Amino acid sequence: MRRQYSSPVTRMVLTRIALGIGMLLLLSLIVFTATHALPGDIARTMLGQTATDEQVSALRSQLGLDRPLIVQYVDWLGGLFVGNFGTSLASGTPVSQLLAVLLGNTATLVLIAGAITIPLGILLGTVAARRPGSAWDVAISGTMQTILALPEFVVGILLVTVFAGKFLRLVPPTSPLDPRMSAIEQPALLILPVATMVLIAVPHLAESVKTLVRDQFAMGYTLTARLAGISEPRILSRYALPNTTGPVAQVVAITINYLLGGAVAVETVFSFPGIGSELVAAVSGRDFTVVQVITMGIATVMFVVFTLADILGILANPKLRNRI
Amino acid sequence: MTNQSLPVDDPSTTREAAIHDRMQDSLRRLLRADPRAWIGGIAVAGIALLALVGPLLVTTDPEEYVARVYSGPSATLPLGADVLGRDVLSRLLVGGQLFLFEGITAAIFGVGIGVVVGMLLGTNRGRAVSVLRFATDTVMLIPQILLVLLIITAFGASPLTLIVAVAAAQILYTARVISAATQSVTSEDYYLAAQALGLSRGSLIFREVFPNIIGVVLVEFGVRLSVCFVALASLSYLGFSGSGAAWGSMIHENQGGIPLQPFAALAPVAAIGIFLLGMNMLRDSLARALARRTAQ
């Protein structure tokens, strides 16, 4: 008899991871193609129109741009794996060195914002779902719809105007972190950026959670539980909420994606030295090695986040967990 | 029992018909009765009008130094001067036209291509849909703004590249929504019945699928239009506007002067904010009216 080596769950998780790696590879191809599809010549762009042809071709061979594209791609991808991220075209410093401090700052920002956003969003969404049409629901939905419509930077600017403007000066209007200290040691400078991130991400999460929980209350088993005399709080905590675990994990993953995207504008609004503001600078300066690394880095983080959400969803579902 | 004696008109029919009639014209009525639609419509129309005819109303050169840096509002400068001493009102009046044009164009192209791709894939049972899923999941690994910035890194920031980048970022999202809607049509029996008539793929799409997903397409266009405007405003704020006086870049330039002369930054913030909020209300109202109509 053949031995069963893996349970269905293990197989599903492995499939999911393999699929995710496939996606990362596809994305690396897209990123590489996009940054190498420049109509002009990267070396020419870097040196400016006054450079001689010799200078340009010297730079090209120095950067390895004269090799076949496929070689460049494999070389670049291999470098990403071993942590060799290349050199910034704009500053000449190694990308890893350039991003090290910024990465810490952005991670601090996103982690704090996430730690507030995720519980808050789930809580508000659940409260709004419990009593459809109540003042709570209407107030939460109304506020959320308003914030949801606005770009991140507008929310940031409005916060600056109110809390660091002409009349109130509760907090600094910008957050130029001191690079000699870690971000967490400069809490005053984190307040507005974190507040902006929370404000833009909570509505999204709360609205989705509200829909998911409300759907649960339309399910047959919640009605059956109600008609069996089971109390409302128990229906919420034992029937409705546990059944949303998988979908809520997905929504949380999307919220993290939202926070990472929001970091780009938020960091710029507050002159916060992070990955996002660096990305904007790199795009302006067409510093494509930096753009590539940041894009692939964020994609890798999201791959981990989405995969974890999927695994949680699989584990939370008895139909998948317990297939006979 | 013969055929003639059969009660073909059961009494419920007339009632159903009446309800249906009420629902049909109620789409317009619902919109008219909904204050959100009203307020949203006025906000969008007002800002769009400002952006469109603004350049004709300008009396001062928006690039000229007219007053001390960050001077406050006065009779000649209703909104004061900006970081370089230029007339904020003039810059506000000229800064919206391109923004409006870029957003609408990007949404039309993004949604247009997405709808075609979505319908083609949705009517194609089998691998195509999972390929689309894989592609969308891949692209969704990075936030949309990064995708747009990636394209701008390659081609630089000009009105054309902005439109292309923002439109391109929408295609897969729209295609996914539309292919799902298409699949729900192709699983209906009337689609099978049409297939049994030997209709071509194009006929099936245009006769059977499209008329039944118009509501979804409209709502999707509304969503994508907002997303395009948000993306373009953000890009302009980040310094990728492709033109001189743009609302987004005005905000960026004058942000430091908020404590001194808030109008320089807040006037364009208000223009963008009111426009997007209005659009959101309008879209939401439309989606609700459509949902209520199809629920019948």
Add this chain to the structure above:
Amino acid sequence: MSTAQISNLSIGIGVSDTLIIDDASLSIEPGEIIGLVGETGSGKSTIGLSLLGYLSPGLSPKDGVVRVGEEETINAEASIGPAQLRALRGKVVSYVPQDPGPSLNPRFRLERTFLEHMRAHNEHDELVVVERRRKLFEAVGLPTDTEFAKRFPHELSGGQQQRVAIALAFAHSPSLVVMDEPTTGLDAATKNLVVALIHDLARTHNAGIIFISHDLELLIRATNRLVVLYHGRIVENIASASVESAAKHPYTQRLVRSLTHTTALTPIAETETTPVLATRELSVSYGKKEVVQSVSLAIAPGETLGIVGESGSGKTTLARAIAGLHPQHTGTMTFAGDIVNPAVARRTAEQRQKIQYVFQNPWSALNPRRTVGASAALAARRLLGVTRSEAQERTIAAFQAVGLRSDHADAFPQRLSGGQRQRAALARALVSEPTLLICDEVTSSLDLTVQAEIVDLLRSLQESRKLAMLFITHDLNLAASIAHRSLVLYQGEVVEEGPSRQVLTAPSHPYTIGLVAHGNAGRASFLESDRSVS
């Protein structure tokens, strides 16, 4: 004292004047089983749920009182507090939902669901709970072992889920149980088991039972008294045994008439003519799974062939394969002697025209963005290649042939009732003058009285047009009333074939015997046979 009493109950939508329930009064005695019958939307479920004090969102009581035992669950004058209702629900009055699968929490093992129901009324003692569960599971014919109790709902069959739902309803020995279509979606054998079970439980618990169904035949067998709802009004309240002779309201009379037209047809004489359609060793797959295995059949001109089977037997797949709508199959198929391509798109224009298909669900079969007349006219133009005006004329003729008025052709499907839509779908199929008509459960989504009309219509059309017809159904009696010959499909295989009357009266395969026996025999025996099986 009666178990429950509904007095002059009227229920409306929101604040409007539209009444869903109009002045209904009803009393339920201990141990009594009351059947509640009526068409879709007649208010059956609303009445049932009102006994639990539950109204669907948007509904509100306008008048009257609902009383269970001594407590009120609905009173139009005074609202009943949630705590008071909670104390009644599950304890004094309980509910068996229509669809048992979704009504069980997918995350709970059965023991946990049972525990939650017991705890709701303060029974926390584990030993008592386990003992009660064993007893009830035994009563409903489920395994009583711990291993079974550790299963999740998705690990049960539909019949088992239904039994669990029934066991849960009796957890606290309520004095009233409301069962909302507890047999819908079950096969004939399980259906009868459930009925026997309900009788057993009503007797042993001395509970009043409300049995909601649209299956009149079942209710006559299963209940003591029959209450007929029509447009929100109770139009009949009569002993079940005498309904066939003593029904007074025209709607009830129509219902009864729809039951009694089983006049089996004689097979038409066998001749040497080429069959309209013949298949040899036709096997149809869904993905990798073969759902129809090696079916050979032939239909003579003017003959109706019934295909009988339960849901999942492969009958719809077989019908679609023949129509070319499900091309994934092996074996050969001939139409009028010519080989036909599996895919409808690659068949000849004549084959497409001559083979027509009528779908089960008239709500899905017509494009909601086109008038029903335009749908038929499109078929005429595509299949016959006629001009627009001729297509129009043929459409009008087809509509008249199916008993619709010509102005019905200008209506969008949403404006028509279910029966009218099915007639319109039939008109679309007939407009191209087919020689073979495939009818896939064309009556099953319609209300009883409408079903009978459609069957009569099909019979007269078949005779007047000399149509060959493939009539797919799950109902052996129905097949016998319309088909000359029938074949019985079981798990994708033909297990019985012959003249319909013979299949009905003298079946040979064990499955068919079971099907026929369970349809007619007394109920006591099911319980026995079930116990011996499980």
